[in-house]
Amino acid sequence: MAQVNVDHVQTGHELEKATMEGKNKIFGFWAYMAAESVLFASLFATFVALRNQTNGGPTGQELIQLPMVFVATVLLLTSSLTSVLAIQAMHRNNLKKMISWFGVTMALGATFLGLEIYEFIEYIHEGHTMRSSAFGSAFYLLVGTHGAHVTFGLLWFLALLIQAPKKGITAVTAPKYFLASLYWHFVDLVWIFVFTVVYLMGKVG
Amino acid sequence: MSEHVPSIKKHGLMDWLTTVDHKKIAIMYLATGAIYLVIGGIFALLMRLQLAVPNNTLFVGSDFNQLLTMHGIVMIFFVATPVIFGFWNAIIPLQVGARDVAYPFLNALGFWLFFFGALLVNISWFFGGAPEGGWTIYAPLALSQYTGTGTDFLVLGLQLSGAGTIMNGINFLATIINMRAPGLSMLRLPMFTWTSIVVSVLILFAFPPLTIALFLIFFDRIFGTNFFNVAAGGDPVIYEHLFWIFGHPEVYILVLPAFGILSEILPVFSRKPLFGYHGMVIATSTIGLLGMMVWVHHMFTVGLGPIANSIFGIATSAIAVPTGIKVFTWIFTMWRGKIRFTTSMLYAASVIPNFVFAGVTGVMLALPPGDFQFHDTYFVVGHFHYVILGGIVASLIAAAYYWWPIIFNRQLNEKVGKINFWFYQIGFALTFLVQHWMGPLGMPRRVFTYEGGRGLDTINMISTIGAFLMSVSVLVIVLSIVHAWFKGKPTQSDPWDARTLEWSIKLPVPEYNFAQTPRVRARDAFWYEKMAGNKEMVPAEPLGEIHMPSPSILPFIMSVGFFIASFGFIFHLLPITLAGFAIAGVCMVIRSFKDDHGYHVNPNELSEGV
């Protein structure tokens, strides 16, 4: 089953698709992301249906600080770019570069997460909590689920980077790096819709 | 690649707990499904006993509600679903000429998540009562003000088994798309495999909304959020939407494999190729697509307005067209064929009239004015039991008789099979046909009793008698299985003179399935070779060492971890929740850090055949 194409092992180009396992993993991960899209869609649908039900609490217009959201967005966007650069380094079989680009990705992701936690704490001080209103419940579940995905992505990168120096770039590890990077792009993709639907549309009411 | 790891094989119970072999996982799915079939059947019998006579006091109020809820949940999620996954696991890799599924580890994880999810729901009986809010778990009835911890068990148990289901969908999609034997193009795939592609895609898009719907209930119950608390701005209709966005495709997730099974069995026992293969493929895909877009027909009486109701009514009726195409292709497949009425064929043939009946009552329900009359009456109960028992379960029993030799290397007794068939058909018709009259006569579903002297007494008694006849049928099957297991002799290969690739393998199926990957040269691949005078498939590769994945205990332990975490959530014990997640997390880390090199088997060294 593990039909490793020798030539590709040597050059490192598209190593993630060199084995049947690698190809299966990438295919399956797309199927997983398709399912995740609908999962997030269900959360978006719930949010859109409940976003004006503030129960007398603060509204989106009162809460949302656009500058901070913009900074968070740029952070996550940049981290998506750096994870592409890491995969390019992997294709060039440059382990050190790959590790450092993934490191940058993690740092940016962690900053994004910190900003989100700071934002949540601010909101809670202003009386906007999970229990204060249906809007609050839907907001925290949607944005929180995205945040949980960011957290999981960071842990995933961490697990891979601990192993990377020892295991290097092989037909076994390449699909793993590739998938982690795909996942990160997907999390960034979802954020595009989060900042548009939750924050920008929330700001204009 | 050449080092030969002699034996990392486990024995006895450990073999079953650690296996990643799809054929063993298939047996575990089928066995679990069979056990829950008996449990769910007992719930049904108890309900029918309560309803046998008017004003009965056997199971009243909450007792009846618990039986009712658990009957629905067990039969849909823990019987129909695992039995279908059992056949997927047993048959699809063989039908596509693959040595394994795409992700053997994930496959095992999917099974154990399902297993512990089912266990979690069913042990709720011993922790303060089973869920009682109906299988749809509608808010606000499912909120903590109205129902007890049973609902928590249900919500979390379904999350676990739902995650397992999504894994299965991804796994089999990848297996079919990526791992087909050389020459097996998409339009040469057997219909069972084709329906599985569509079903896998439906699972991908239908189960996440269920996950979210259950999460909303879970958050409202455990963290006190306000999704369904109308006083704080919540809206229970959101739950109904999300549930039925899942719920309606779920019908097709269950019924399309049944259609696939029919399309395998009818050609074999008619000695004719399937009529209208392309029409069948198009019809299957169309049913899948339309099935995702008609969920509102379950919500006609919610009051979404005449426009919404009309659109969804028309869309639902449109599904009758591709379904009709399927019915006619089955009839034309049998037309002028040399039909052999084996038990399998009897069951398959019985599905056609029964399912047409279920389809017609389905169209009646799809029309909003009619639905306002039938909604929440026994007419609906009769309708969906005709779909499930007349269509799905009958097909699954047909599949069991048909594929038993491949799965267990035994044949089920044909004479006993016919007894079981007639008990099943007569019992089924008696139980559910009359329910179509109960509804219009005014009997609401889900209510534990009725008044005497309103024209409901006799038909309820008939229905109860029918239910007991059906349980005789189940008993006969169970005895037949036990007999085949202990007294049965190994089957000869290809006992039905069948057409598709899975029958080209010498029984019992070796753990690597195919010593040499076959080359597929036509649609009914094995039949083509038989007609060309070959006894076996033409190999596509020389004999050589075969790489196999190692068994692993991690899927089992990981699922135990999630099981423990669920307990922590239900009883609000944070340390237990964290401990459970820690167990699962450690398993994930081990899986990430420890490379699985697998082992190699050499078909030359092993004796082939028995």
Added chain:
Amino acid sequence: MNIDTNTNSNIEQSPRTKKNENRTPHVWTFVVSIVLTILAFFAVANDMISLAFAIPFILGLAVIQALFQAYVWMHLDQKGSFWPILLMSAGFFFSVMFVAALKLM
């Protein structure tokens, strides 16, 4: 993928490899994403743009940005992406349908 056909390809020579090694499309996607994001924020922060225009406008920008990233960063422009594109488009189609349904009904 055609991993079996180009066994004698060399990194420096293969055009497909060159395209992958090229950083330009990735950096361009980044620039486009930033510009689209700024446009979206501007459309909302600026009081002169009407609501009826701003909301469809920013939703459109989001879709364009998502498509850019999916095709370039997630490599959907490569050969052999039929199934990923099919699955993701179906996922997007159903997503829009579900959100619209819950918004409208």
